[in-house]
Amino acid sequence: MALKTPLYDSHVERGGRIVEFAGFLMPVTFEGIVAEHETVRTKVGLFDVSHMGELSLTGPGAVDFADYAVTNSVASLDEGQICYTVCCNENGHVLDDLLVYKFSDERVLFVVNAVNAEKILGHLRSIAPAGVKVEDQTAGTGQIAIQGPAARDLLVSDPFFSRVAAGIKEMEYYRFFTFEHEGAEILLSRTGYTGELGYEIYLPAEMTKGVWDGLLDGGGEHGAAPIGLGARDTLRFEPGYCLYGHELDEETSPLEAGLSWVVKLKKDDFVGRDALAREKEEKPVRKLIGLEVTGKGIPRQGFAVHHDGETVGKVTSGTFSPTLKKALAMALVKRAVPKKAKEITIDIRGRAAAAVRTPLPFYKGSVND
Amino acid sequence: MVPEECTYTKEHEWVCNEGGVAVIGISEYAAVELGDIVYIELPESGSNVKQMDPIGTIEAVKTVAELFSPVSGEIIEVNEAIIEHPEIVNRDPFEEGWFIKIRMSDPGELDNLFSFEEYSEFLGEQED
Numbered sequence: 453m454a455l456k457t458p459l460y461d462s463h464v465e466r467g468g469r470i471v472e473f474a475g476f477l478m479p480v481t482f483e484g485i486v487a488e489h490e491t492v493r494t495k496v497g498l499f500d501v502s503h504m505g506e507l508s509l510t511g512p513g514a515v516d517f518a519d520y521a522v523t524n525s526v527a528s529l530d531e532g533q534i535c536y537t538v539c540c541n542e543n544g545h546v547l548d549d550l551l552v553y554k555f556s557d558e559r560v561l562f563v564v565n566a567v568n569a570e571k572i573l574g575h576l577r578s579i580a581p582a583g584v585k586v587e588d589q590t591a592g593t594g595q596i597a598i599q600g601p602a603a604r605d606l607l608v609s610d611p612f613f614s615r616v617a618a619g620i621k622e623m624e625y626y627r628f629f630t631f632e633h634e635g636a637e638i639l640l641s642r643t644g645y646t647g648e649l650g651y652e653i654y655l656p657a658e659m660t661k662g663v664w665d666g667l668l669d670g671g672g673e674h675g676a677a678p679i680g681l682g683a684r685d686t687l688r689f690e691p692g693y694c695l696y697g698h699e700l701d702e703e704t705s706p707l708e709a710g711l712s713w714v715v716k717l718k719k720d721d722f723v724g725r726d727a728l729a730r731e732k733e734e735k736p737v738r739k740l741i742g743l744e745v746t747g748k749g750i751p752r753q754g755f756a757v758h759h760d761g762e763t764v765g766k767v768t769s770g771t772f773s774p775t776l777k778k779a780l781a782m783a784l785v786k787r788a789v790p791k792k793a794k795e796i797t798i799d800i801r802g803r804a805a806a807a808v809r810t811p812l813p814f815y816k817g818s819v820n821d
Numbered sequence: 822m823v824p825e826e827c828t829y830t831k832e833h834e835w836v837c838n839e840g841g842v843a844v845i846g847i848s849e850y851a852a853v854e855l856g857d858i859v860y861i862e863l864p865e866s867g868s869n870v871k872q873m874d875p876i877g878t879i880e881a882v883k884t885v886a887e888l889f890s891p892v893s894g895e896i897i898e899v900n901e902a903i904i905e906h907p908e909i910v911n912r913d914p915f916e917e918g919w920f921i922k923i924r925m926s927d928p929g930e931l932d933n934l935f936s937f938e939e940y941s942e943f944l945g946e947q948e949d
Contacts, residue, residue, distance in 0.1 A: 481856060484856060484857055484911075485856050485857050485882045485883065486857040486882065486908075487857075682856065682882065682883055685883075686882060748860075748862060749860065749862070749878070749880065750859065750860055750880040750885065752885070771882055771883070772859035772860060772880070772882055774857075774882065779860070801878075801885075
């Protein structure tokens with residue numbers, strides 16, 4: 453039985469095409485992927501991300517435990533700061549990629565992928581020290597992402613958020629604050645998954661629809677529109693953001709996936725550290741690269757990549773980029789494939805399509821504006 | 822093309838018989854289901870095909886679909902405009918967004934296809 457987010461009825465009313473994703477009934481498109489994609493790149497779009505898992509770590513030692521559970525440094529975060537990281541197993545392979553919010557030394561929030569939420573909850577509980585409580589707050593929490601160059605303008609002009617307008621205007625990338633509404637805590641962070649300026653709101657499930665409808669129905673002058681999972685994927689693809697199940701899985705290390713910047717080998721011990729230190733020493737076997745198809749067709753996940761007649765890896769994500777109007781792919785390939793490799797092809801349903809390496813990210817947006 | 826006068830396949834292609842030449846496209850339903858079409862591949866005109874031969878590829882942002890020939894015969898024209906601008910198919914699947922014209926070697930094959938009413942009923946079953 454698939455779950456519904458607090459916004460399910462709104463999606464149906466607004467004409468969303470509903471599919472099941474990670475156990476939730478979610479909208480995949482509203483107006484159409486390309487139109488929605490363009491809305492976020494040029495104006496502002498709203499995403500229902502209530503399916504994401506919110507795991508709360510509280511108690512003495514919560515930050516130290518978080519630091520042990522993930523590869524990035526939680527200990528060095530300021531209060532009110534966030535980091536992107538991965539959570540690895542002992543082999544140094546990725547159990548999930550996530551955001552870590554540090555409230556204080558005794559309170560941390562992990563925001564994990566819906567598909568991995570139960571796995572990570574179990575994993576954390578199995579390694580948590582006595583005194584650190586790990587709670588799953590997903591069911592009671594709604595989450596809305598506001599993304600696009602006009603995201604700030606929309607938020608500060610919205611009646612619900614205008615009370616914290618000053619804080620919104622000052623907030624830097626990967627920072628957050630909370631405020632109270634009717635006794636409940638609302639969290640607002642400057643984060644997102646599109647490459648554009650954006651914010652994410654975490655709020656009680658029962659308040660979510662009111663805030664969502666307010667932002668959409670009052671957002672006309674800023675062009676706010678609801679965005680489905682289809683465009684969420686093309687929007688994260690262009691700036692080269694990893695997606696669990698594509699670039700990341702339990703057979704892949706963060707060093708291979710281009711995430712060495714979130715692996716802090718010099719901090720105190722953490723799960724997967726020995727394996728990752730060894731891998732760094734010996735150099736990762738594979739690397740994540742960008743490819744542009746110069747031949748015919750669109751590359752898709754799982755398609756084989758060939759170089760000089762040899763299979764060197766596979767496409768992890770591929771699509772037609774709505775912004776760049778090119779057929780692009782991210783691919784995990786053998787490290788030996790040179791930067792200026794010629795003779796790369798992608799096997800598109802039995803036919804070799806010519807491709808060239810192109811740097812990641814494919815696109816840089818307004819994220820730091 | 823008048824949707825009511827076309828015949829249809831269960832792969833959601835429409836066929837309009839214009840004096841022995843089958844004009845072929847994809848239905849509105851297929852265009853909506855696929856979403857934004859970004860790449861179309863079609864064979865050269867002049868080639869001969871049999872009913873149900875694959876005759877093209879339609880790639881949307883998220884999905885890919887194969888086009889199968891609803892009839893046998895000789896391909897006499899392909900719509901170059903949709904190769905240049907695949908979005909035409911989403912905008913106008915029944916007119917500007919036609920794919921291919923085939924001079925039929927056996928127009929009787931059209932009898933194997935759905936009428937408009939049968940296709941509508943078929944779509945109703947798909948929805949369930």
